Amino acid sequence: MTQTPVAATQVGDPAVAPRTPMTVVRGYVALTKPRIIELLLVTTLPAMVLAAHGLPDWWTVLVTMVGGTLAAGSANALNCFVDRDIDALMRRTGHRPLATHDVSPTGALIFGVLLGVFAVGLMGFTANWLAAGLTALAIGFYVIVYTVLLKRRTPQNIVWGGAAGCMPVLIGWAAVTDSLSWAAVVLFGLVFFWTPPHFWALAIRYREDYARAGVPMLPVVATPAQVSRQILGYSWLTVLTSLVLWPLATGWVYGVLALLAGAGLLIEAYRLNAATKRGEAGKPMRLFHFSNSYLAFVFVAVAVDTFLR
Template sequence: MSSVTPVPVDPRAEQAPRTTLSVVKAYVALTKPRIIELLLVTTVPAMMLAARGIPSPWLVLTTLIGGSMAAGSANALNCVVDADIDAVMKRTKSRPLAQHAVPTRSALIFGVVLGVLSFAWLWTTTNLLAAAMAVGAILFYVLVYTMILKRRTAQNIVWGGAAGCMPVVIGWSAVTGEVAWPALVMFGVIFFWTPPHFWALAMKFRDDYAAAGVPMLPVVATPQQVAKQIVIYSWVMVAWTLLLLPATGWVYAAFALLAGAWFLVFAHRLNSAVRKGEPNNPMKLFHLSNSYLTLVFVALAVDSALSLPVLGLPF
């Protein structure tokens, strides 16, 4: 896979935006707030399961602040490394560095400072384990996924997506000071959720990824192969959610089964349409995947607050 042709530097690239508000908006955009929102949705339920109830509101707040800074750091540094790709892809060409709204050096400093602050904040307000794992997630996302995997292999999002699974483990460790098996199961749920989520998006924007030289699976494989892989990962994801049943109650069990069946129906519909050469819209599955993950983890939070474990197995 050839590397992306460098984007010519605009003479205005190092000029700051004219207003304070535009500066703030540009730096906030570097952190990709919508991605952070989804990560936080999974963190709070993980903390509630770890506490078997409602943890300290202060602990939840400090963990979310530290997690947001860590995710913002990773996303900002990702924008720095991927500025050439973002400028080529229609979906990302409005990002700050692609639009020269933020100087590259400033974005780099911003990302590093956020990472340092997240470590210091989490260490001070939670514990060293949570802080160290936050830094590990940043480094993995930037160095392993963005700089190594993304431009070299169609399995980029499979293994690179592990960084996005870390918030649940960080949230668990913030409460307990350790990592137990339910945290690893939640990690696995998000790990297996990531490929169907991103491959559905990549099916829609296949030409974008191809133009940018990014070997996402839909770029290097046939639509039929991609749809089949989405179905396989979807089944593993739904099955994996059931591994939490020994530590959860009936509320979670019911929603994990119902939401899982809902997701599988859409995954199979996409696969069937692609296999038959019929019109299809993979973005339906992409948007559904966000709703699915939110629903499962909200059910986990409610279950943790209200229910007793089905089997009562210890953590």
């Protein structure tokens, strides 16, 4: 697909916004994608609470949250570095610092690497080396497996590449126990199955963006009916996986809350599926926003149930 320079100019023209020290600082912060980090941390702390059967010691919580923030920031900054060409072609990402030239590619690369090195070192020397190893694996998987190898080659990119976003629950668990357990694996699976319907709902909304950039996200290469069916299937897997945790490591409070939240997620998925069957566009962003709330609610339910027991 031939790209025209017009698209890149429309979304990120350095002449429109002069580069100043403040825009550079804001640019480096934006490279870390703070809003994505928030959701990752929401899954980390409840996993730590469940692993500790209560609130872990404050030092472990502090270093894990700081290390997790730095690691996620590293992966996101390196993702921006690799994807700087397609980010400039997409309206959703055209405001990113490399697309607007607020940060140089070299600066973004060095920044991302330094954040990653510091994150792994912090986890290793203050928590344990299992947590540090999982942190390094998460960064590498997101940047190399998802961004470099999968994203531009297969519509299943977010299915397998999304495993990087599941790693915080394992990292948090390992930071507390210096080991892993089946409960941690179930939490990993919950986020793993949640990721495709969450991201595909967003990709439906920005289908033209991904098509313009030549990224084969599922909504670009499949019909709306096919996409909505896969979203529905993964939503069911998400809810069923969340319920596996009930007899394994939680009590009735979590079970009831997970059932209620799961019902809401399935209702939204069925609504989108029904709309596509009628030949309508549906409301994918409604599902996207609800999926954010769903994941946060279920993980908060893990912590609440643990404290009550």
